[in-house]
Amino acid sequence: MMLKIKLLFVCGLFFFLSCNLPTEINTGGTAIVAGKSKITGRIIAPDNQNRDSIVLTITVPHPISGENVRYNFLADQSGRFSLDFDVETETSLVGLYTSVNAGKSLIIKSINGDSIHIDIAYDSGLNIKYADVTPDMNLYDVGQSIQVLNKLIDYRPDRPDGENPRLYDKSTDEFLGYVESNVSERLALFVDNDKLFSKEFKGFIAKDYRLFIYTGHVFDYEAEMKRHYRHVTQDTVGKPEIQKIDLSYFRFLKDFNLSDPQYLQTFTFAEFQNLILHNEVLGLPVIGESDIPSWLASVKVILADLVGFDDGPYYDVLAANAYGRQLNERGKPLTEKQKEQISNYWENGEIAKILLRKNQQVVELDKVKSPTVINDVSTVPEDNVMETIVSNYKDKVVFIDLWATWCAPCLDAMKQFRGTKGGFRYEDVVFVYLTNGSSPKKLWEEKIQGIGSEHYYLTDSQWTYMMEHFGFDGIPSYLLYDKEGVLIDKFTGFPGNDIVREMIDGLLK
Numbered sequence: 001m002m003l004k005i006k007l008l009f010v011c012g013l014f015f016f017l018s019c020n021l022p023t024e025i026n027t028g029g030t031a032i033v034a035g036k037s038k039i040t041g042r043i044i045a046p047d048n049q050n051r052d053s054i055v056l057t058i059t060v061p062h063p064i065s066g067e068n069v070r071y072n073f074l075a076d077q078s079g080r081f082s083l084d085f086d087v088e089t090e091t092s093l094v095g096l097y098t099s100v101n102a103g104k105s106l107i108i109k110s111i112n113g114d115s116i117h118i119d120i121a122y123d124s125g126l127n128i129k130y131a132d133v134t135p136d137m138n139l140y141d142v143g144q145s146i147q148v149l150n151k152l153i154d155y156r157p158d159r160p161d162g163e164n165p166r167l168y169d170k171s172t173d174e175f176l177g178y179v180e181s182n183v184s185e186r187l188a189l190f191v192d193n194d195k196l197f198s199k200e201f202k203g204f205i206a207k208d209y210r211l212f213i214y215t216g217h218v219f220d221y222e223a224e225m226k227r228h229y230r231h232v233t234q235d236t237v238g239k240p241e242i243q244k245i246d247l248s249y250f251r252f253l254k255d256f257n258l259s260d261p262q263y264l265q266t267f268t269f270a271e272f273q274n275l276i277l278h279n280e281v282l283g284l285p286v287i288g289e290s291d292i293p294s295w296l297a298s299v300k301v302i303l304a305d306l307v308g309f310d311d312g313p314y315y316d317v318l319a320a321n322a323y324g325r326q327l328n329e330r331g332k333p334l335t336e337k338q339k340e341q342i343s344n345y346w347e348n349g350e351i352a353k354i355l356l357r358k359n360q361q362v363v364e365l366d367k368v369k370s371p372t373v374i375n376d377v378s379t380v381p382e383d384n385v386m387e388t389i390v391s392n393y394k395d396k397v398v399f400i401d402l403w404a405t406w407c408a409p410c411l412d413a414m415k416q417f418r419g420t421k422g423g424f425r426y427e428d429v430v431f432v433y434l435t436n437g438s439s440p441k442k443l444w445e446e447k448i449q450g451i452g453s454e455h456y457y458l459t460d461s462q463w464t465y466m467m468e469h470f471g472f473d474g475i476p477s478y479l480l481y482d483k484e485g486v487l488i489d490k491f492t493g494f495p496g497n498d499i500v501r502e503m504i505d506g507l508l509k
Contacts, residue, residue: 002089002429003380005281010492023462030089030090030092030261030262030264030265031089031090032064032088032089032090032264032313032317032350032354033086033087033088033089033090033112033350034086034088034350034353034354034357035086035087035090035112035113035269035369036084036085036086036109036113037085037092037113037114037115037116038082038083038084038085038111038114038115038116039082039083039085039094039096039108039110039111039115039116039117039118040080040081040082040115040116040117040118040121041057041080041081041082041118041119041120042075042077042078042079042080042081042118042119043056043079043081043098043100043120043122044079044119044120044121044122045100045122046122046123046124046126051097052077053074054074054098054099054100055072055073055074055075055078055098055099055496056072056073056074056081056083056096056097056098057071057072057096057097057098057099057102058071058083058095058124058498059071059094059095059096059267060072060085060086060087060092060094060110061088061089061093061265061266061267061269062086062088062269062270062354063088063089063263063264063265063269063273063317063329064088064089064264064320064321064324064350064351064354064355065088065320065321065323065324065327065354065355065358066270066273066274066315066321066324066328067270067318067324067394067415068230068267068270068329068410068412069085069086070416070417071083071085072269072413072416072496085110086357086476087110087112088264088354089112089264089265090111090112090197091109091110091111091112091265092109092110092112092265092334092427093108093109093110093204093265093266094107094108094109094110094274095146095267096108096118098120098132100122100126101122101126101127101128103408104127104128104132106118106120106128106142106143106146106234107141107142107145107146108133108137108142109137111135111222112137112378116133116134116135117133117134118131118132118133118134119131119132126215128143128231130231131143132138138196138197138198138201139412140196140197141197141200141201143197144196144197144203145197145201145204145238146192147209148190148191148194148197148205148472149205149209150192150475151190151386152186152191152205152209153209153212155186155189155190157185157405163283165178165232166232167225167227167228167232167346168225168229168232168240168242169240169241171243172243172245172249173220175221176218176249176252179213179214179218179252179409180219180252180255183209183210183213185423186209187205187206187209191205191206195252198245200262203262204223204262204265204266207260207262207263207266207431208266208267208268210256211256211263211266211268211269211271212227212268213273214252214256214272214277215268218252219275219279221242221249222242222245225240225242226239226240226242235313242376245269245281246281247281247282247302247306247494249281250279250281250282250306250387251306251309251507252352253276253306253308254306254307254308256307257271257277257308258307258314259309259313261313261468264317270321270359270438271408272322273317273318273321274325275322276303276318276507277318277321277322277325278325278443282298282303283302284303284322285299286299286303286322286325287322287323287326288338289338289341290337290341291341291345291346292319292341292342292344292442293321293334293345295319296315299315299318299319300315302444311401316346316351317351319345320351320354320355322388323338323342323355324355324358325478327355327358327359327362328450329446329447329449329450330446330447330449330450331362331365331366331369331449331450331451331452332362332449332450333359333362333363333366333413334356334359334368337358339359342355342356357403360371364419365419365422367422368419368421368422368423368425369418369422369452370425370431370452370453371452372448372449372451372452372453372455373454373455373483374448374456375389375444375454375455375456376456377389377393377456377458377462378457378458378459378462382461382462382464382465382466383465385458385465385466385471386466386469389432389434389456390481390485391485392454393430393432393454395428395483396428396429396430396483397427397428397429397430397480397481397482397483397504397508398429398479398480398485399429399430399431399432399479399480399481399486399504400431400432400433400434400478400479400480400481400508401413401414401431401432401433401434401435401476401478401509402434402435402466402467402472402476402478402479403433403435403475403476404438404439404475405435405439405440405443405444405447406435406438409476409493409494410475410476411447412494413463413476413494416477416494416496416497417494417500419495419497420500420501421453421499424504427504428452428483428508429504429507429508430454430457431453431454432454432456433448433451433453433454433455433456434455434456434463434466435455435456435457435458435463436457436458436459436460436462437457437459437460437463439457441457444457470490471490471491472490473492474492475492476492476493477491477492478491478492478494479488480503480504481487482507483507488503488507489503
């Protein structure tokens with residue numbers, strides 16, 4: 001979804017103004033269910049549009065298995081489309097955009113076991129002229145939710161003194177208060193007083209935006225203060241003295257009211273939960289083959305005071321997310337012992353059904369996944385790195401992916417490409433993944449187990465040289481070499497499975 005791409009590249013908290021503390025909008029909710037939903041509809045595009053190639057993209061939150069799932073599919077020549085998809089909640093808020101204008105995203109509500117229909121018409125300027133939804137929805141909710149989220153992100157207040165506040169040498173209390181007050185200011189400006197949004201969608205927007213800010217700028221305090229120091233001082237060499245944080249820093253979690261089930265409908269919840277499970281200061285144990293009650297008991301010792309409660313469905317969701325971490329990041333199927341623990345604890349409940357359904361998908365992907373191989377080129381000069389890498393794969397087509405563990409579009413592209421990539425397992429093609437120190441090495445080592453193929457952890461100087469040499473200004477970026485080691489193509493942004501498949505097939509003939 002375009003929103004997620006945009007969110008990754010916002011500048012941060014440094015343009016916020018101080019204001020009153022926030023009032024949480026607390027409304028809506030949904031039940032957990034291992035279900036299916038369906039979307040149908042029609043795209044009405046201007047006459048000059050190629051109707052044979054209109055692609056729809058929907059993003060469905062899967063808060064129990066802990067990921068957002070993206071589907072790309074084609075409309076037919078008449079513009080009609082239909083797709084069945086898995087859901088994990090009774091009602092899900094689904095993001096949708098089309099290739100007619102990928103910058104105009106909509107939010108629609110899908111219902112488990114039911115179908116939603118949407119007709120979208122574009123004018124000659126490729127703007128959405130109208131969107132009709134059945135069952136009926138507040139069309140302002142449908143069309144403006146993503147636009148308002150983008151406004152929340154893009155807003156840059158005027159500063160009379162033209163300066164940004166110094167936060168890197170302030171207390172964590174001041175930093176956390178600053179974050180909360182500025183989130184509140186933006187919500188008051190763009191959401192609270194907007195009378196056209198439904199109460200439900202005001203809650204959704206407020207929760208997703210707050211999750212995003214804390215996910216991107218608060219969890220990793222040290223990294224945020226280093227970024228802030230560089231931004232405020234323009235010093236790219238020096239390093240500030242950053243105070244160490246302890247468990248008490250995460251007291252902000254209590255302000256979220258994480259027991260509210262509406263979080264299950266947001267797009268950022270899965271990432272937020274993943275950070276809770278990964279954070280080294282919190283130090284939650286890996287669930288492994290532990291029995292779930294024992295694991296939860298150890299987790300509550302750490303989290304209960306921080307989140308403000310020691311019981312309730314939130315903890316079951318967190319336990320499910322802990323299994324999802326193994327399934328999604330490592331691509332490792334559940335062991336027989338883990339399946340037994342899940343069945344003992346949840347019996348035939350919806351969470352058990354969701355995890356076992358996800359596990360079956362991972363089992364199928366695992367059949368075509370190549371082993372993970374870590375290579376070392378750390379001593380190779382910057383200007384010789386690519387030549388060295390490509391020379392390791394003589395007589396093979398080489399598809400190179402420049403990515404990072406923090407890059408949601410990178411990870412999303414990998415998920416999309418898994419099945420297509422598996423189809424090349426008997427062909428003369430190798431898939432190579434490059435990252436650098438911006439990806440924490442421990443997290444990188446975990447994530448690549450779910451990716452498979454060939455991996456390189458470049459030095460920062462090697463990475464900088466490569467980005468500049470190939471003219472890349474963002475990731476994911478890609479390089480494609482033929483069997484003779486000649487660079488055939490380079491591009492930024494994943495173009496889709498079909499296009500990449502055609503590019504590789506053309507070089508294998």
